[in-house]
Amino acid sequence: MSASENKRSIIVGIFIVIGVIIFIAGVLTLGGKQKRFVSSITLKAIFNNVNGITAGNNVFFSGVKIGTVSKVAFYGNAQVEVTLHVEEKAQQYIHKNSLAKLSSEGFIGNKMIEIIAGPAGTPVVEDGDRLDVAAALGPDDIMKTLQDNNKNILAITNDFKVVSTEMVKGKGALGALLTDSVMADRLRQMSVNLENASATTARVTSAISQYTSKLNNKGTLATELLTDTTVFSNLKTAVKSLQATAASASEMTGNLNATSQKLTSDKNAVGVLLNDEATGAKLKTTVSNLESSTKKLDENMEALQHNFLLRGFFRKKAKAEEKAKEKAQEEQQQPQ
Structure with missing residues (x-):
């Protein structure tokens, strides 16, 4: 065998080895996505309509992929039995009263099966258990809902059209505001009055602020009354x-x-x-x-003083009074 043939054989062998490696990697990758090489359990669910679910579609639990659909087969008269391969490590989170629901990965994504968790008080599922099915909206139901919404939107649009037409014609309060110039002038005057009132309020507030600031000046009567307990x-x-x-x-x-x-x-x-x-x-x-009696009494007393029988008595009395008067004057004249 020549050197060129040996070289060609080596190159072909290298390409074959690379191809085998790529094939094995692809198988492992696809198997990993399909959960083919992990320990799993089998769960089943019976649907009235699977809406395009096929073998290989994903199974999600709480937003996490935990398995794939392994088989889709008819069951009974018109139902469909879906077999699910679920990772064994996710078994502890799925309880017997959990529900299987048809869903999709995004608004227009691939179909999938979603497992809705049940209460934690019930036992976990076992291999071969059958899950109950949760009601799901199909495309027909969605279209019907959209049609009802479109009808509601159309009704709202028609009502708004009628209202806007009435407003343009000047009917109603809003229409009057849009078309009546007198009301518009009144509204502008009202705005001016509100601005004036606002300015007045601002001035009053400023005056009150200045007055209250003066109350804080020390030495004023208001401050003494407010702060000095003695004055109060x-x-x-x-x-x-x-x-x-x-x-x-x-x-x-x-x-x-x-x-x-x-x-x-x-x-x-x-x-x-x-x-x-x-x-x-x-x-x-x-x-x-x-008064007359007093006058006559004075005259009688005067006459008695000049009577020779009582004249000596009255003279002694007068001398005694004069001596007492002189003695009192002398006492007053003496130095203290």
Whole structure:
């Protein structure tokens, strides 16, 4: 065998080895995707309509691929039995009351079987168990729902068309706003009034802020009243004193009222003197008589002083009074 033939044989052998390696890698890759080389259990589910599920479609649990569909066969009269190969390590999460549901990988993706987890209180599935089937919306149901939604959208569009037409014609409050110039002017005037009111409110707020800031200045009466407890206590004392004075004045006013009422009454001496004219005349006469009697008494006393029988007595009395007066003057003149 020549060197060229040996070289060709080596190249062909290398290509064959590479092809075998690629074939084995492809088989392993496809087997890995199909879960052919992992420990698995078999589960079954019976559907009324599988909607295109075929052997090789994926099985998902909580969004994670856990197996594949191994067989699709008719069951009974018109049902379809689907056999699932599920990884053994996922068995502990699937309970006997879990549900099998037809779904798709994305909106227009491949068909798949989704296992919906059941309550954790029930036992886990075993090899060969049959899962109950969850109701799923088929394409016809989806189209029917879309048709109903389209009808609703059309009805809403027609209603909006009617409303917009009425608005353009000036009907209703919104239509009046769009077409009535008088109402538009009123709305603009209202906006101006609101702006003026807002400006006034801002000025009042600023004034109040300035006033409150002045209250914080030390030395002012407002600050003393708000912060100084001594001033506040003195003010409370002054208020109490004013209240007591007001009570005393009120009591005095009451007494004066009672006295004035007594003065107008004829049941007491002062009232009789002030109100009874006859008694007043008698009192005047009595006073006049007393004055006359007093005058006559003075004349009699003068006459007695000049009587020779009592003249010595009155002279001694006068001398004694004069001596007492002189003694008092001397005592006052002496230095203290």
